[in-house]
Amino acid sequence: MNHPAHVPTTPKEQPNVRSTDLLNNNTRMLGSSPIRDLLEKSFDPGIISFAGGNPAAEFFDVEGMSRSFQAVMDRYGRRAMQYSSTDGEPEMRAAAASRTAEMGVPTDPDQVLITTGSQQGIGLLGQTLINHGDVVLVENPTFVSALLAFSLQGARFKTIHSDENGAVPESLEEAIRRWKPKAVYLIPTFQNPTGSTLTQERRTRIADILAEANVWLIEDDPYSDIRFTNEKHIPISADPRLNTRSFLLNSLSKVLAPGIRIGWIRSPKDVLPYLSRVKQASTLQSSTIDQLAAAHYLQNNDLPSRLAPVKAEYMNRRDHLMKGLMAALPAGTDITRPKGGLFIWARLPAGFNASVMLESALLAGTMFIPGAPFYVEEADQRTMRFSYSSNPVGQAELGLTRLANAFAEPPLLVQ
Ligand SMILES: Cc1ncc(COP(=O)(O)O)c(C=O)c1O
The missing domain is CATH 3.90.1150.10 (Aspartate Aminotransferase, domain 1)
Structure with a gap:
């Protein structure tokens, strides 16, 4: 029998369930x-x-960025307006790889996945690495949106003690032994929120510890180019022993413009196709035109x-x-x-x-x-x-x- 669509349902037929009660478990738990x-x-x-x-x-640099958008439209307007690769435009992957190499981490363009801001990178890593109930070690305090992204995958958080010189290596070692974590999330340089920076000595010690442990390192580094001294900080991921276990996240948000939403992950080569599939599931690709314009800008301007x-x-x-x-x-x-x-x-x-x-x-x-x-x-x-x-x-x-x-x-x- 056909019911007209507008027949009101009685409470008996449809108990008073809030629509938010019907969300999946992870989402419902998120504040x-x-x-x-x-x-x-x-x-x-x-x-x-x-x-x-x-x-x-x-x-x-409104004028400089406008020039780059214009140049991209003049040179390859149709390509800029078309769908493109999930991994990222070759020009932007090359620019990201060379920026990462300049930080002291040798990087091939095919190790780079372009993301829509590094926050997307954090989310993709959460989706790709974390099973429900896995432990993620974090500094206490740390970047709230990373906690949100890992929470969405059902991560449990355990903390590493940190001070004005960043995460304490002995505390990391102890936490790895005790909690058997899946991943360690660190912001070693000019940390958000504390502004603290991990010393080079501690970076080396942490690399030693991670090289011995079967744990992913998620190293988030959006701030290191906003440096007020000559002291250069080499990412932990620069240690070749971590090549198969570390992800280094970077972004143009703080150095060029956050509105352009360009970030990237330097990933172990064999994991990158998986990250790419996970990205494809949510967004197909990052904006073609924005990547081309950002790459053009980086090629034609001296950012430092x-x-x-x-x-x-x-x-x-x-x-x-x-x-x-x-x-x-x-x-x-x-x-x-x-x-x-x-x-x-x-x-x-x-x-x-x-x-x-x-x-x-x-x-x-x-x-x-x-x-x-x-x-x-x-x-x-x-x-x-x-x-x-x-x-x-x-x-x-x-x-x-x-x-x-x-x-x-x-x-x-x-x-
Ligand atoms: C530590 C950290 N990681 C990642 C991000 C996200 O940056 P993006 O604009 O590249 O997504 C931020 C932004 O404030 C941040 O502080």
């Missing part, structure tokens, strides 16, 4: 990212935000010299913000001095809770990110992350005045 939710607030033009990790938009004035201004902003934070935050606050990247990490004195202070800061018209959401265990409620990249000094000054007002009468909260 929204507290940081993404907070960043929504930073779009309010009335707020001076130190929250997001945005590069300074006033330094974007373009970055030099940007880094000089970031240092200026870092110093200004550090000085301002010392004045605005209560006496006894610890404030880091990062040697690169985009973030200052601060820790309030005992009795303060950064999430509570954020409420006061928002009322005063400014914001930062409380550190707690970056932790997978034992969240330190006194920590906070400030980005110095996106506010010119004059605007940061106003934000700091507002921050000082927020702390003038702080709602104390004993932890």
Whole structure:
């Protein structure tokens, strides 16, 4: 018998099930990212935000990028507008391989999978490597969107102790012995959120440990080109013993523009076809025209010299913000001095809770990110992350005045 489509269903026929109850188990368990939710607030033009990790938009090379798009359209417009390979355009793979080689990690273009931002790379690695219940070792705190991507695969997180010099090798060794992890996720250079950098000595020690263990290394490195000193940091993945066990993620987001969404994974050659199939399942390919334009830009512009004035201004902003934070935050606050990247990490004195202070800061018209959401265990409620990249000094000054007002009468909260 045919029923007309509009016949109302009775509760008996269709019990009151929420549509979200019908999502798959992994998705249903995911909370929204507290940081993404907070960043929504930073779009309010009335707020001076130190929250997001945005590069300074006033330094974007709009003319140079327009020239590259135009050149690509003039030279091969039809190709640029057509479907293309999942692995990436040959020009972009070659450019990515040479950037990775310049970092000290010899790389062939056929070891490179182009991704739509390195966040897609993290997601693909999660999908390709992690079985439900597998342990992933992470620094505590670490990058929240990586936690989100691995959570989606049902990863369990265990932590490696880290300090101002990055992950502690002995802690990694102990965690590998104890938890038998599937993968280790590290951000060795100018870490998000703490800004800390793993020393070269520790990198060597960690490579020694990983070379002996049957564990994947996922090394995430979007910030190493935003370096304020001459000290070069060679990725852990440069160690040839890790060639078959490490993935190095990189991106143009922080050095060219995040809106173009170009990143890449340097992968063991035999694993790359699997990553490529997983990518194909979700997105077929990254944008053809964006890859061609980015590759053209890299071939025709000297990125390091373009970055030099940007880094000089970031240092200026870092110093200004550090000085301002010392004045605005209560006496006894610890404030880091990062040697690169985009973030200052601060820790309030005992009795303060950064999430509570954020409420006061928002009322005063400014914001930062409380550190707690970056932790997978034992969240330190006194920590906070400030980005110095996106506010010119004059605007940061106003934000700091507002921050000082927020702390003038702080709602104390004993932890
Ligand atoms: C540590 C880390 N990894 C990856 C990403 C993602 O960058 P992309 O814009 O390339 O996706 C970010 C962005 O902030 C990051 O901080």
